Amino acid sequence: MHPMLNIAIRAARKAGNHIAKSLENADKIQSSQKGTNDFVTNVDQEAESMIIEVIKTSYPEHSIIAEESGLLEGKDAEVQWIIDPLDGTTNFVKGLPNFAVSIAVRIKGRTEVACVYDPMLNELFTAQRGSGAQLNNSRIRVNPSKELTGTVLATGFPFRQKQHSESYLKILTGLFSECADFRRTGSAALDLCYVAAGRVDGYFELGLKPWDIAAGELIAREAGAIVTDFSGGTDYMKSGNIVTSSARVVKSMLKHIRENGNEAIIK
Incomplete structure (x- = not known):
């Protein structure tokens, strides 16, 4: 160790x-x-x-x-x-x-x-x-889900940035039209770890701080998850906007984020 x-x-x-x-x-x-x-x-x-x-x-x-x-x-x-x-x-x-x-x-x-x-x-x-x-x-290993259908996704409401609530809810609605269900636990660190352990199939949230993300994102990546920001890049530590799941599910999640999110959160 x-x-x-x-x-x-x-x-x-x-x-x-x-x-x-x-x-x-x-x-x-x-x-x-x-x-x-x-x-x-x-x-x-x-x-x-x-x-x-x-x-x-x-x-x-x-x-x-x-x-x-x-x-x-x-x-x-x-x-x-x-x-x-x-x-x-x-x-x-x-x-x-x-x-x-x-x-x-x-x-x-x-x-x-x-x-x-x-x-x-x-x-x-x-x-x-x-x-x-x-x-x-x-x-532990991430679930190798190949499509959004049937997945259970974790998320967190943008309680610190309620100016983005309308955009966030549009993204949530778009994802909910395809996935099976959502979980909202109230701990970003645990959500990332639960993706890593296969307890949920994916996770997205906006407006996080570096200390919310830093440990969980490495655990998720080392478990085989793809971790991106809302534009599909790797600037999530700076933007505070994060998406994680298997490669194919991340691609589908990003599609909904691009279609329903506003320019302020997709940078």
């Missing part, structure tokens, strides 16, 4: 266990709004501090991009840890047990290792570039 993946797993488990334990004392969870329909809790912040501490103990010179702390520059700017301490905060606040810790390491702009940990199910999704993806150390 890559030594940085080992540290990422250690940090994710520590943070995840703290998050799960915090639900036992729900009255001590303090929630506040940091943006439009975007929440943060004291537990997010505590979990993030734990992750940073684990990373800095082993790699004090590495840079870190964290959802709550922002950019923490280190002497070694070529190595970046991208952290989402609690992906699915709204679920967590509501007591819905679908959230995860997401950690990725990018070296010279390329994601090398990733882990996503679901503490409620004790499921650890991991990947190393070029070495495949695993769920609790067992190899």
Whole structure:
């Protein structure tokens, strides 16, 4: 195992266990709004501090991009840890047990290792570039679906960018005319991992942040999925718009996105 993946797993488990334990004392969870329909809790912040501490103990010179702390520059700017301490905060606040810790390491702009940990199910999704993806150390693979018909797709509503809701709903309607059904779980990191594990056949969402995507997209790609932005390119870390599935299903999904999306989201 890559030594940085080992540290990422250690940090994710520590943070995840703290998050799960915090639900036992729900009255001590303090929630506040940091943006439009975007929440943060004291537990997010505590979990993030734990992750940073684990990373800095082993790699004090590495840079870190964290959802709550922002950019923490280190002497070694070529190595970046991208952290989402609690992906699915709204679920967590509501007591819905679908959230995860997401950690990725990018070296010279390329994601090398990733882990996503679901503490409620004790499921650890991991990947190393070029070495495949695993769920609790067992190899996972994307469903090799050849057509959109019969697929179950995951998505997330653009709650941060409601100006795109009309365009998004047109895309959703177009896809729904062909696919079997949709799932909307509330955690982008887990949606990407569920594509990797074959639990859903594809996933699309717009307006995401780098920490929502960084770990899950490597896990999906290493499981054999195609990952693109809405124009079919690979600029999803910058645009925040992502599509993933098997090659043929991605092609069909992109067709609906192009036909129904507006120019502002298809760049």
